[in-house]
Amino acid sequence: MGSIINAAYTFSNAGFQGTHMILKSLKDSAYARRATLGLVAIGFLLDQANAYLSDEDEDGQLFYDKIPDWTHGMNAVLMLPGSSDRERADGAGLANSADTSVRLFLPYGYNVFPYIGNRLSRLERGVSNERTALGDVAVLAFNSFSPISGQDLIHTITPTIASPIVEMATNKRFTGAPIYPRYRQPGLPDAYYHTSGATQASRLIAQRVNMWTGGSYAESGLVDVSPNSIDHVAGFLTGGAGRFIGQSANLIALTLGEGEVDPQDVPLLRDMYVPPQGWWTSSLYWDRRRELEAAHNQARRYEEAGDPVPHEIRWRADLWRNSDVRLEAERLRRGTVGRRQDQASAYLLLNRAYVRAMMRNTPYSSESIFDGLAR
Known part of the structure; x- marks a missing residue:
């Protein structure tokens, strides 16, 4: 079946062989097993260092924490604080003098171990929760070790020849990045x-x-x-x-x-x-907006049933019921916000309110272990 599979899914044979070699080395070599634990530690420390080095954006969130998860899954990222010596207009119309980052592509299979450390660090900083972190690692491990991989079921089973059509229809590259x-x-x-x-x-x-x-x-x-x-x-x-x-x-x-x-x-x-990237700001806005609308609807169902609303739903629903945030979101939905600067202001309003509410209601922190050492 090897030739048939390789014809439908390009490089699947290389995926089989690579996964076999990694698992064999972990099974037979104590040095390899110790090295993977070292990669987990490096991933943890690198996330902590980047949180220490990164500045905050206008909404109060670290530039580093806005980097999409798929970037961390495939790369080692290092922040260069204050490295932008000129104002940079982003896609939402905002201009920021911001950090940039350097990333180094990691080999398939071995990229999973520093990513585990990255997720553990984000748990420690309160940026993620246990369920999300476990799901992130499971998805990356499947995509890294499986010779036939994808961001979801439809991408996984799609033959290589049809991949561009499916990727453009779903706006996802094989890495998970938007096209x-x-x-x-x-x-x-x-x-x-x-x-x-x-x-x-x-x-x-x-x-x-x-x-x-x-x-x-x-x-x-x-x-x-x-x-x-x-x-x-x-x-x-x-x-x-x-x-x-x-x-x-x-x-x-x-x-x-x-x-x-x-x-x-x-x-x-x-x-x-x-x-x-400019689209980070607008992308976070739309993701958070859907999250807040969903929480509002969930809270309403709890209230109609006479049951107490869970805290993680309550603070999101209360934020959505804020008149200014909801009004600006509705104007954007209807396309009545004209200038790009006005759209940027609407993005910033919700993002800033979300970050502040999150910091009050969750263990989220922009600090790292290096902040404690510096003090």
């Missing part, structure tokens, strides 16, 4: 909605196709896709070499056109040097 911004600005065509890493060529193609099919900068045409989707498909068809060539051509175009060159535009460097 294009998760939440689009109301009234803005997809062709004009992209991350800072989208190439100049894909932006031009997306906008031209949108216009040729009846769209404009304000309306979607018959064919309206994000530049990130074009880059994603091109990368799948041409592989790593094609992505490198495309990124190099984009860098040359920016340089010759006297455009501003960002670290995210430089091949190889873009994978290691990562400034705060």
